[in-house]
Amino acid sequence: MPTALVILAPGQEEIETTAAIDILRRGKVEVTVAGLEGTDAVVCSRNVSIVPDESLESAASKGPYDMIVLPGGMGGAKANAASSAVKSLLAEQEKADRYIALICAGPLSLISHGIGKGKKVTSHPCIKDDLIKAEYEYSEDRVVVDGKLITSRGPGSAIEWGLALVEQLVGKETADEVRAPLIML
Numbered sequence: 001m002p003t004a005l006v007i008l009a010p011g012q013e014e015i016e017t018t019a020a021i022d023i024l025r026r027g028k029v030e031v032t033v034a035g036l037e038g039t040d041a042v043v044c045s046r047n048v049s050i051v052p053d054e055s056l057e058s059a060a061s062k063g064p065y066d067m068i069v070l071p072g073g074m075g076g077a078k079a080n081a082a083s084s085a086v087k088s089l090l091a092e093q094e095k096a097d098r099y100i101a102l103i104c105a106g107p108l109s110l111i112s113h114g115i116g117k118g119k120k121v122t123s124h125p126c127i128k129d130d131l132i133k134a135e136y137e138y139s140e141d142r143v144v145v146d147g148k149l150i151t152s153r154g155p156g157s158a159i160e161w162g163l164a165l166v167e168q169l170v171g172k173e174t175a176d177e178v179r180a181p182l183i184m185l
């Protein structure tokens with residue numbers, strides 16, 4: 001069973017966070033939701049509280065994971081972009097050529113942690129200029145896959161992003177099976 005680590009930080013976007021967890025689990029990926037700051041419930045951007053499965057410190061010691069997932073929401077994205085624990089996880093992930101998935105303001109971590117330099121990415125429009133300035137190749141596609149880096153734009157593209165994560169990690173056939181009962185357009 002492929003594994004994914006979804007990082008959960010205060011102020012993170014709840015739709016993006018749960019879309020990734022839900023769709024990866026539908027795709028039979030073993031998902032660990034890891035609290036950046038520990039095991040307490042995390043208040044997300046619209047005051048929905050989500051309880052992590054364990055702390056990031058504990059989850060990181062059980063890695064590696066096939067995929068590391070960083071949802072957006074400005075509060076959470078800034079916390080992840082400032083975290084040395086996230087930095088070392090992402091650096092290790094990139095070095096081993098394993099998947100990294102980000103959405104919305106999540107790609108702030110690419111810039112601050114020096115990950116995926118020069119790769120093709122998308123993001124929420126509010127950090128577009130930052131990514132261009134940092135010399136990423138910017139796309140406005142709803143989901144962008146460049147090698148093992150998978151990015152997307154916001155809450156409205158989160159389900160498509162989740163399906164792309166399943167397609168990359170598990171395969172197209174499984175992604176199609178997961179997609180059907182979601183009643184996508």
Ligand SMILES: *[C@@H]1O[C@H](CO)[C@@H](O)[C@H](O)[C@H]1NC(C)=O
Binds near residue numbers: 045046047
């Ligand atoms: C979240 O709750 C706090 C404290 O009750 C409140 O000040 C804030 O406006 C709420 N945020 C949203 C997006 O509802």
